[in-house]
Amino acid sequence: MKKAILYLNQFFGQIGGEDKAxxxxxxxxxxxxxxxxxxxxxxxxxxxxxxxxxxNFMGSNEEEALKTILEFLENKEFDIxxxxxxxxxxxYGNACGVICKAVKEKFNVPVVSSMHVENPGVEMFKKDVYxxxxxxxxxxxxxxxxxxxxxxxxxxxxxxxxxxxxxxxFPRGIRHQVWLESEKPASERVVxxxxxxxxxxxxxxxxxxxxxxxxxxxxxxxxxxxxNIALVNTGGIVPVDNPDRIQSASATRWGKYDIxxxxxxxxxxxxxxxxxxxxxxxxxxPNVILPLDVMRAYEKEGKIAKVHEYFYSTVGTGTTQxxxxxxGQEISEHLREANxxxxxxxxx
Amino acid sequence: xxxxxxVAKTVGANKIVPTISIPYPLGDPSTxxxxxxxxxxxxxxxALDALTIDVKEQTIFPVKI
Numbered sequence: 001m002k003k004a005i006l007y008l009n010q011f012f013g014q015i016g017g018e019d020k021a022x023x024x025x026x027x028x029x030x031x032x033x034x035x036x037x038x039x040x041x042x043x044x045x046x047x048x049x050x051x052x053x054x055x056n057f058m059g060s061n062e063e064e065a066l067k068t069i070l071e072f073l074e075n076k077e078f079d080i081x082x083x084x085x086x087x088x089x090x091x092y093g094n095a096c097g098v099i100c101k102a103v104k105e106k107f108n109v110p111v112v113s114s115m116h117v118e119n120p121g122v123e124m125f126k127k128d129v130y131x132x133x134x135x136x137x138x139x140x141x142x143x144x145x146x147x148x149x150x151x152x153x154x155x156x157x158x159x160x161x162x163x164x165x166x167x168x169x170f171p172r173g174i175r176h177q178v179w180l181e182s183e184k185p186a187s188e189r190v191v192x193x194x195x196x197x198x199x200x201x202x203x204x205x206x207x208x209x210x211x212x213x214x215x216x217x218x219x220x221x222x223x224x225x226x227x228n229i230a231l232v233n234t235g236g237i238v239p240v241d242n243p244d245r246i247q248s249a250s251a252t253r254w255g256k257y258d259i260x261x262x263x264x265x266x267x268x269x270x271x272x273x274x275x276x277x278x279x280x281x282x283x284x285x286p287n288v289i290l291p292l293d294v295m296r297a298y299e300k301e302g303k304i305a306k307v308h309e310y311f312y313s314t315v316g317t318g319t320t321q322x323x324x325x326x327x328g329q330e331i332s333e334h335l336r337e338a339n340x341x342x343x344x345x346x347x348x
Numbered sequence: 349x350x351x352x353x354x355v356a357k358t359v360g361a362n363k364i365v366p367t368i369s370i371p372y373p374l375g376d377p378s379t380x381x382x383x384x385x386x387x388x389x390x391x392x393x394x395a396l397d398a399l400t401i402d403v404k405e406q407t408i409f410p411v412k413i
Contacts, residue, residue, distance in 0.1 A: 209358075213360075214360050215360055215362065217362040217363075217403055217404070217405075218362070219402075220399065220400050220401055220402045221399045221400050222400070224396060224397075224399065224400050227399070229396065229399075235373070276370070277370045277371040278371050279371070280371070280377075281371050281372035281375075281377045282371060282372060284377065285375065285377070285384075287374070287375065287388065288372040288373060288374050288375035288377075288384070288388070289372070289373055289374070291374050291388050291392045293385070293388070294385070294388045294389040294392045294393075295392065297389060298392070298393065298396060303393075303396060304396060321359070324359075341399075342396075342399040344349060344392060344395050344396070345349065345361075346349045346350075346367065346373050346374065347349070347350045347351075347352075347356065347373075348351070348370050348371065348373060
């Protein structure tokens with residue numbers, strides 16, 4: 001029998017209501033509250049411990065709460081970790097996401113939760129945690145716990161997992177390559193889709209494009225001659241030893257590289273690791289993707305004040321929008337800290 | 349700066365300057381180094397100028413070379 005641990009807030013952990021929301025984390029052997037229901041539904045695992053923490057404690061002392069709970073878990077054996085269900089409770093949803101993400105990172109076990117679609121925890125953690133589409137209130141407790149348990153059983157038994165929508169959790173923005181049961185080749189499927197489309201019939205795409213959230217147009221730079229301009233690219237330009245081991249496709253990593261003492265990007269010093277096109281041209285002259293040479297010319301002419309000391313790089317082939325958005329946010333934080341005024345972004 | 353303008357539009361780029369290809373956005377290796385430099389200098393210049401322009405919607409900036 002495998003082992004599971006469940007995280008609950010002070011309310012469902014039967015400590016108390018809002019007045020106990022500052023309750024510091026504890027770990028209990030056995031099952032409390034929803035842990036009993038979870039245990040009843042799990043076929044492949046036993047719930048050995050219940051962790052309880054006040055929502056406000058997690059909200060305002062996140063670091064301490066995480067440290068304490070991860071210490072609790074250090075000497076415990078467990079194969080899967082559950083949190084919630086959190087329904088539409090925002091702080092609880094946040095807490096479930098925070099703890100699940102940390103447990104996954106530290107112990108590398110699957111983490112499963114359940115939240116209502118409106119719970120802000122969904123948007124914040126759906127990339128990191130299997131979050132099932134749950135009810136808005138505790139009236140749905142039994143149903144939501146059952147769903148979590150069934151999926152937990154499936155994970156533990158190593159059965160083939162279906163796409164997010166079919167399993168019932170919020171899509172994590174991860175793509176898998178799978179063989180279809182029908183063995184019908186892509187060429188036939190795409191023609192069938194096209195015929196349906198031409199006939200105005202409904203068809204289901206195999207490559208759903210996530211709804212794009214627009215970024216507002218940045219205010220214009222008033223005086224370019226005073227501006228610090230950075231170079232960013234998705235063409236995979238990196239130092240030849242690729243020190244950050246950025247993937248050649250479906251990248252999840254990016255790198256920043258010092259160019260403050262360079263006039264141009266030298267072949268032999270930089271290359272592209274992008275797997276989506278013939279690298280010959282960019283390897284022979286990396287400036288065709290990362291135009292440092294002409295940026296230096298504009299700097300000398302005084303059209304811009306300076307080229308930012310670092311350029312930023314990742315690979316844009318097969319990269320999901322979710323990963324791209326995260327990397328974009330991380331890079332822009334660096335740019336903002338360095339007082340960069342504008343960015344020239346070259347995509348390939 | 350992108351070669352696949354429809355993709356750049358779909359993903360929400362607000363200021364778009366066309367490049368010439370996917371593997372070599374800013375310099376065709378079958379042309380001379382001087383021609384490549386001129387093209388790159390021009391298109392990056394257009395992109396720099398674009399940063400100073402107030403636009404209300406997604407805009408593609410025209411290039412001459």
